[in-house]
Amino acid sequence: MAANTNGTVEQVPVLIVGGSLVGLTLAALLAKYGIKCMVIEKHSSTAIHPRATLMMPRTMQVFKELGLYEIMKEESLKYYDKKTCIITIESLAGKLLHKWLEDVNEGIERVSATRRVFLTQQALEPLLRAKAKELGAQLRFSTEMVSLTQDSDSVTATLKNRDTNITSTIRSSYLIAADGFRSTTRSLLGIPTQGPGLLSRALTIYFEILDKDRLATLANAHYSGVVYVSNPAVRCFFRFDRDKKESFLVINSAGKQGSEASRFPADTASMESAEGYLRAAIGDEEVKFKIHQLTTWEAIADVPVRLREGRCLLAGDAAHRMPPSGGFGGNTGVQDAHNLAWKLAYVLKGQAGPSLPETYEEERYPIAKHTVENALAHYVHRTEPSLSHLVDEYDVKESPVEHLEMAYRYHSKALFTNGPLNASNITEDPATSVAAPGSVAHHVLVDTADGRKNVAISEFFGDGFVLFVGSNGGPWINAARKLEGTFRTVQLVFDDDKVFARRYSVLQDGAVLVRPDGFVAWSCRSIVREKVQDAQKLLEEVRKRVLCL
Ligand SMILES: Cc1cc2nc3c(=O)[nH]c(=O)nc-3n(C[C@H](O)[C@H](O)[C@H](O)COP(=O)(O)OP(=O)(O)OC[C@H]3O[C@@H](n4cnc5c(N)ncnc54)[C@H](O)[C@@H]3O)c2cc1C
Ligand SMILES: *[C@@H]1O[C@H](CO)[C@@H](O)[C@H](O)[C@H]1NC(C)=O
Ligand SMILES: *[C@@H]1O[C@H](CO)[C@@H](O)[C@H](O)[C@H]1NC(C)=O
Ligand SMILES: *[C@@H]1O[C@H](CO)[C@@H](O)[C@H](O)[C@H]1NC(C)=O
Numbered sequence: 001m002a003a004n005t006n007g008t009v010e011q012v013p014v015l016i017v018g019g020s021l022v023g024l025t026l027a028a029l030l031a032k033y034g035i036k037c038m039v040i041e042k043h044s045s046t047a048i049h050p051r052a053t054l055m056m057p058r059t060m061q062v063f064k065e066l067g068l069y070e071i072m073k074e075e076s077l078k079y080y081d082k083k084t085c086i087i088t089i090e091s092l093a094g095k096l097l098h099k100w101l102e103d104v105n106e107g108i109e110r111v112s113a114t115r116r117v118f119l120t121q122q123a124l125e126p127l128l129r130a131k132a133k134e135l136g137a138q139l140r141f142s143t144e145m146v147s148l149t150q151d152s153d154s155v156t157a158t159l160k161n162r163d164t165n166i167t168s169t170i171r172s173s174y175l176i177a178a179d180g181f182r183s184t185t186r187s188l189l190g191i192p193t194q195g196p197g198l199l200s201r202a203l204t205i206y207f208e209i210l211d212k213d214r215l216a217t218l219a220n221a222h223y224s225g226v227v228y229v230s231n232p233a234v235r236c237f238f239r240f241d242r243d244k245k246e247s248f249l250v251i252n253s254a255g256k257q258g259s260e261a262s263r264f265p266a267d268t269a270s271m272e273s274a275e276g277y278l279r280a281a282i283g284d285e286e287v288k289f290k291i292h293q294l295t296t297w298e299a300i301a302d303v304p305v306r307l308r309e310g311r312c313l314l315a316g317d318a319a320h321r322m323p324p325s326g327g328f329g330g331n332t333g334v335q336d337a338h339n340l341a342w343k344l345a346y347v348l349k350g351q352a353g354p355s356l357p358e359t360y361e362e363e364r365y366p367i368a369k370h371t372v373e374n375a376l377a378h379y380v381h382r383t384e385p386s387l388s389h390l391v392d393e394y395d396v397k398e399s400p401v402e403h404l405e406m407a408y409r410y411h412s413k414a415l416f417t418n419g420p421l422n423a424s425n426i427t428e429d430p431a432t433s434v435a436a437p438g439s440v441a442h443h444v445l446v447d448t449a450d451g452r453k454n455v456a457i458s459e460f461f462g463d464g465f466v467l468f469v470g471s472n473g474g475p476w477i478n479a480a481r482k483l484e485g486t487f488r489t490v491q492l493v494f495d496d497d498k499v500f501a502r503r504y505s506v507l508q509d510g511a512v513l514v515r516p517d518g519f520v521a522w523s524c525r526s527i528v529r530e531k532v533q534d535a536q537k538l539l540e541e542v543r544k545r546v547l548c549l
């Protein structure tokens with residue numbers, strides 16, 4: 001084994017390859033659980049392009065648990081209006097064709113304690129980086145992972161410092177690939193991907209509008225958020241900040257729609273072609289603009305055939321590639337990190353069995369695949385109808401956006417149910433769903449026995465397992481006490497016909513166990529009605545199951 005210059009092999013419990021949105025989120029979450037981890041990032045700093053900007057409610061819940069929610073909302077208001085939209089237009093000067101979401105937060109408080117927030121990766125990553133560091137994660141930039149080997153106990157990775165070319169070796173219990181779209185780790189592990197594949201070789205145009213007065217005369221110039229454009233010349237989307245200063249335009253398809261060449265605007269990209277596309281999307285000859293930069297990238301829809309190889313796990317874009325339509329890519333990656341963080345923490349602290357991390361793949365793989373398929377469907381509807389045969393070919397089941405964002409269901413051996421789990425229900429309606437094992441513990445306001453009123457239930461998540469009980473919950477409280485603090489209990493005050501009892505299917509002598517990631521792990525409607533003989537024995541069985549002991 002290659003050793004470091006001083007002959008030692010460094011050790012760290014978790015090595016995270018890739019220090020962007022997903023790697024930094026995972027590092028901060030692990031560090032919050034007190035797990036030592038190291039992030040290596042081949043670039044010298046965090047993101048230089050805006051990319052992911054629409055942060056969904058469950059993503060914001062994760063950032064709330066990290067103490068970043070308020071500052072993100074504040075930062076967002078520097079660039080975006082409170083009211084942001086997702087629409088399709090003919091051009092800025094042309095007709096409004098469709099409103100997907102007129103105000104991204106309309107009605108959101110019914111189903112979530114957190115809001116949708118627009119904030120670019122450029123603005124967010126420094127916050128995540130500082131948080132991860134503050135909580136104790138080690139961050140190493142300009143450092144690339146170049147090879148890896150693993151055995152049943154550990155992973156050994158070779159790192160190269162890109163400034164000095166010096167290589168070093170590091171050994172970890174787990175290696176998490178958060179190394180993006182072209183994941184080096186995925187290639188080194190030889191994990192192939194499958195799915196519809198390449199949709200477009202796309203061009204992103206970063207620009208600034210120079211005469212705001214002229215712009216203001218155009219019919220659709222006042223919108224901020226995601227503005228799709230569809231006309232004979234271009235199929236594309238603007239991401240508009242309030243001042244149209246840090247805006248960009250993504251061209252996915254140009255020229256005669258349906259032709260092969262139309263899907264590859266990157267191949268013929270030049271300043272001249274970019275000016276033409278931008279002009280066609282604006283739809284007015286007079287508006288002056290300045291193009292700052294062009295970048296090209298591929299819109300791909302596929303998933304690796306597995307998310308795990310031994311002690312290496314894939315997360316983020318390394319674990320699912322999807323077109324940006326709908327803004328699911330980064331959000332799905334943050335949820336990967338949230339699912340993984342507590343599982344690794346519990347195993348590394350000796351509180352869970354070694355097979356718990358296997359449930360990461362069991363739970364996240366169907367969600368990754370379903371989300372990729374839905375992003376493909378959005379892409380076909382919003383940008384490229386000529387690819388609609390792919391939606392049929394892959395038998396895509398479309399979920400309403402809110403269901404996909406907020407109420408996807410997990411199925412795994414770490415959930416405790418009486419009957420078998422129906423794996424064909426991938427999403428449900430967050431406004432009406434009943435909290436069954438594997439469901440998101442959905443948003444309700446609760447009153448606690450110690451006198452707090454109207455607290456969002458999610459306020460209790462993110463810090464271990466929580467056992468919610470009613471006013472006749474004494475046996476559960478006593479039973480939980482004997483389990484050495486594995487389950488923190490919270491006693492609630494509710495009426496049997498009121499919202500908590502109904503949506504969580506419990507009576508005064510029932511109990512609901514919520515995991516650290518805010519999913520229901522187990523529930524019992526009532527000790528009496530379900531004829532529970534020994535609450536402590538049952539809770540012990542539940543603990544064994546949900547922690548894979
Ligand atoms: C135009 C556009 C708009 C988008 N809009 C949205 C949106 O609104 N909402 C949304 O959720 N998503 C959006 N996305 C998708 C989103 O940007 C990605 O899903 C997200 O960046 C994935 O994060 P990640 O951390 O998994 O990967 P990345 O951000 O790609 O980061 C991977 C990191 O790993 C590093 N790395 C790679 N290999 C190595 C190695 N061998 N050693 C060390 N480091 C390595 C890379 O340098 C990189 O920093 C958009 C994408 C595009 C292109
Ligand atoms: C590192 O290696 C690259 C490619 O081999 C080389 O171009 C560069 O000069 C080297 N840098 C240093 C600091 O040695
Ligand atoms: C699964 O879907 C079926 C049909 O839509 C529904 O009747 C059932 O209640 C769902 N199950 C869960 C656990 O959501
Ligand atoms: C599972 O749910 C699907 C649809 O949601 C339904 O068609 C099917 O009958 C259900 N299967 C079982 C065993 O309940």
